[in-house]
Amino acid sequence: MIIVTGCSGFIGFHLSKELLNNNLPVLGIDNLISSQNILKNWRLEQLKNYGINFIDVDITNKAELNKKIRDINFSGNFSTIYHLAGLAGVRQSVLEPKKYYNNNVMGTINMLNIATEFSLESFVFASSSSVYGLQDNRIPFVENETLESPQSPYAFSKLFAELISKDYSNISSLNVSLLRFFTVYGPAGRIDMSILKFIHNIINENPINIYGDGFQERDFTYVEDICEGIIKSSRVDGFETFNLGSSQPYSIIKVLSILKEIINKEPKIEYLPKHYADVNYTWANIDKAKSLLKWHPKTSLENGLEKTVDWYKNNKDLLASTFEKFN
Ligand SMILES: NC(=O)c1ccc[n+]([C@@H]2O[C@H](COP(=O)([O-])OP(=O)(O)OC[C@H]3O[C@@H](n4cnc5c(N)ncnc54)[C@H](O)[C@@H]3O)[C@@H](O)[C@H]2O)c1
Known part of the structure; x- marks a missing residue:
């Protein structure tokens, strides 16, 4: 059986669905x-x-985590952990550093x-392009760079x-893949995150907040592509780090102009x-993942x-109540 932590989260949901679609049994963990x-x-x-086995537990609570995993009625072996559970959100981490360190570091341990x-x-860990921090020259980030300038508690x-x-892969026979999404x-x-917020606000004719001049660039990557990379990385022997990105950065302004065409409404x-804590650009060198x-x-x-706008339109009521509660 495969363990997916953070299965009720965005990427964990898509990953679990893909695994279950391929008839692979999944134990999903989330709080x-x-x-x-x-x-x-x-x-x-x-x-x-789709048939997921689910445990509702906080992974920072080691005793409860172990107990609940042992309690599930399963006679086979676990093969891989896809560890996606974590607190995401660069700006929020600046407000709550201790919570982020506890969750993302202790949860991972x-x-x-x-x-x-x-x-x-094997153990596959969802890391982030944030670890690259501020970069002076506008060139793609490569996995073996020395990382000296993460910009937020989240990135750290x-x-x-x-x-x-990495240390666990040295001291045990565990294969470890670190994935920087x-x-x-x-x-x-x-x-x-920006994309769903933009779609929601354009469709509902709400104002859209842009931090900075809007020319900051992000290497936006579609979730199904990411899931394919996650699954492939679990077959790697030893220890490796991979960037998973589209390798084609777009500015926020450009994204808004594409959404304007798709939705046929002017963003405000x-x-x-x-x-x-926001970096000017992210850009993945993906040569290693390719090879x-x-x-x-x-x-x-x-x-x-x-595809994202279509999904939004088909689930408008769900999104309306989610945004209402969130704001
Ligand atoms: N979405 C991105 O663009 C992106 C980019 C880089 C890295 N990541 C990383 O990928 C992973 C998944 O991201 P996402 O966008 O799906 O985020 P998400 O917030 O939608 O999913 C994370 C899930 O983890 C769960 N979780 C958090 N702390 C937990 C705990 N202590 N115990 C149990 N469950 C816990 C949350 O409930 C949530 O469902 C995260 O670790 C994130 O940092 C995401």
């Missing part, structure tokens, strides 16, 4: 305490229809201990968790000062945004 719970419960209900105690083959928490995961978007996405933009994983992103930004 359901969040302002985005309506959407998380919706994702979980879908996964239950607990999952690494589960992996070694249950003799799993991911970097610490990466280093600890670049701005993932798509259907059933997070409403605290309101400019706010740039947040210091070792035989992975490349297949979805263009235009196509991915169209």
Whole structure:
């Protein structure tokens, strides 16, 4: 059986669905305490229809985590942990650093201990492009760069968790893949992230807040492409780090102009000062994932945004109540 932590989250939902669709049994782990719970419960209900085994537990609570995993009635072996559970959100982490460090570092240590105690083959960790921090020259980020300038507690928490995961691969036979995701978007996405917020606000003719001049660039990556990369990375032997990104950065202004065409409504933009924890650009060099994983992103930004807008339109009521609760 495969363990997916953060299964009710955005990427965990898509990953679990893909695994279950391929008839692979999944033990999903999540805690359901969040302002985005309506959407998380919706994702979980879908996964239950696909046959997920689910444990509602906080992974920072080691005793309860171990007990609940041991209590499930399962006679086979666990093979892989896809560890996606974590507190995401760069700006929020500046307000609550301790919470982010506890969740993202201690939670990861607990999952690494589960992996070694249950003799799993592989551990795949959801890290982030944020670990690259501020970069002076506008060139793609490469995995073997020395990382000296993460810009937020979130970025540091991911970097610490990466280093600890690497150490576990040294001291045990666990295969570890660290995946640095670049701005993932798509259907059933997070409403605290730009794309769904933009879609919601354009459709509902609400103002859109842009921090800075809007020319900051992100390497937006479609969620199904990310899931393909995640699954492929679990077959890697030893320890490796991979960037998973589209390798084609777009500015926020450009994204809004594409959404304007798709939705056929003018966005109402309101400019706010740039947040210091926001970096100017992210851009993945994906040569390593292409050569070792035989992975490349297949979805263009235009196509991915169209699919996301379609999903929004088909789930308008769900989104309306999720946004209402969130704001
Ligand atoms: N979405 C992106 O663009 C992106 C980019 C880089 C990295 N990541 C990382 O990928 C992972 C998944 O991201 P996402 O966008 O799906 O985020 P998400 O917030 O939608 O999902 C994370 C899930 O983890 C769960 N979780 C958090 N803390 C937990 C705990 N202590 N115990 C149990 N469950 C817990 C949450 O309830 C949530 O459902 C995160 O670790 C995130 O940092 C995401």
